[in-house]
Amino acid sequence: MATGRPTHATSPSNHLIPVGNLSPDTFAPFGQVIQNPATHNDKSGLAHIIANQGTATKWLDVTDMTGHYERSRSQRQARVAVNMFVCQPRKLEERSDGRVIFNVEILERHPFTPQTFVPLGVSKSDDKTCYLVVVAPTLPSRSWDDQSERQPPYPTPPSPKRRRSLKELLLGARPNPFTNDYAPSTTPPPVTPSSTLKPKGPGPPDLANLKAFVARGDQAVTYGPGTWHAPMVVLGEKPIEFVVVQHANGVASEDCQEFEIKSDDVVAVDGPAKSAHHKVTSDKASHNYRQWGPRCRVDSKDPVPQISTQTSKLATMNIRGQVEQPT
Numbered sequence: 064m065a066t067g068r069p070t071h072a073t074s075p076s077n078h079l080i081p082v083g084n085l086s087p088d089t090f091a092p093f094g095q096v097i098q099n100p101a102t103h104n105d106k107s108g109l110a111h112i113i114a115n116q117g118t119a120t121k122w123l124d125v126t127d128m129t130g131h132y133e134r135s136r137s138q139r140q141a142r143v144a145v146n147m148f149v150c151q152p153r154k155l156e157e158r159s160d161g162r163v164i165f166n167v168e169i170l171e172r173h174p175f176t177p178q179t180f181v182p183l184g185v186s187k188s189d190d191k192t193c194y195l196v197v198v199a200p201t202l203p204s205r206s207w208d209d210q211s212e213r214q215p216p217y218p219t220p221p222s223p224k225r226r227r228s229l230k231e232l233l234l235g236a237r238p239n240p241f242t243n244d245y246a247p248s249t250t251p252p253p254v255t256p257s258s259t260l261k262p263k264g265p266g267p268p269d270l271a272n273l274k275a276f277v278a279r280g281d282q283a284v285t286y287g288p289g290t291w292h293a294p295m296v297v298l299g300e301k302p303i304e305f306v307v308v309q310h311a312n313g314v315a316s317e318d319c320q321e322f323e324i325k326s327d328d329v330v331a332v333d334g335p336a337k338s339a340h341h342k343v344t345s346d347k348a349s350h351n352y353r354q355w356g357p358r359c360r361v362d363s364k365d366p367v368p369q370i371s372t373q374t375s376k377l378a379t380m381n382i383r384g385q386v387e388q389p390t
């Protein structure tokens with residue numbers, strides 16, 4: 064459902080941006096990567112404890128799912144929504160120069176909520192099935208070309224914190240109302256109660272600084288609240304099932320906003336040229352190439368895969384909600 068007339072943002076001129084492997088560090092400006100720190104040489108410093116009678120390692124607070132709907136215009140309360148997306152492999156376009164590209168036609172964002180995609184049943188060793196995470200920084204709000212257009216709803220600054228009364232503080236110390244006991248959970252309370260992923264600003268996506276990351280099946284990804292991202296792009300031959308966790312309040316324009324790239328613009332994720340890739344890869348890799356040039360890991364021996372963003376005209380923003388209003 065369209066909730067506003069198209070708004071315009073200036074597009075970049077032609078340029079190329081490398082595609083990288085998804086890692087907590089490289090993805091930090093856009094959100095978080097969830098992966099087993101023990102098997103990913105992960106230096107994120109996550110705390111862990113031993114749980115389940117000594118049979119489990121429990122990594123704590125692996126992602127920040129704080130919602131920000133209290134700052135929405137409607138003030139309608141959000142709930143946690145857990146959906147499943149079964150994503151088919153995307154069609155790639157083979158260009159006359161031998162490059163295989165993925166056309167990014169649309170970006171979207173969820174202004175008040177993080178959104179986590181957890182792939183099911185794809186093993187770390189499956190290098191033929193992976194997904195591409197495409198994200199863009201947010202430009203300052205003044206970058207909308209026409210300020211007279213109604214801008215999309217966006218988080219307002221939080222109201223100043225009220226001091227809690229002594230009674231409220233004491234009530235907070237009561238036993239758990241569900242179990243009525245004082246037994247500590249195995250999960251200590253978070254050290255910082257405030258969220259680590261802050262909502263991005265209200266501006267349009269910065270198409271000149273799009274980033275793309277190849278993610279493996281043993282990695283889940285959390286887009287930070289308000290982060291511009293392409294709808295999920297599965298690469299390979301098989302679909303991937305994702306469990307997707309977010310908040311939603313049923314107000315279409317507050318749950319999801321889209322930025323359409325007009326059809327006469329090209330914003331593409333670009334694999335390496337076929338000939339270059341064949342020079343350096345084994346049979347196994349060239350088989351994978353038929354599905355996607357960069358394979359599921361980009362290593363230093365690979366020709367650098369690129370995102371090519373070429374735009375001839377202004378891109379158009381359509382604010383479109385995707386979540387139906389509750390009846």
Ligand SMILES: NC(=O)N[C@@H](O)C(=O)O
Binds near residue numbers: 178292385
């Ligand atoms: N990311 C993605 O594939 N889709 C969504 O964000 C969605 O909510 O539709």
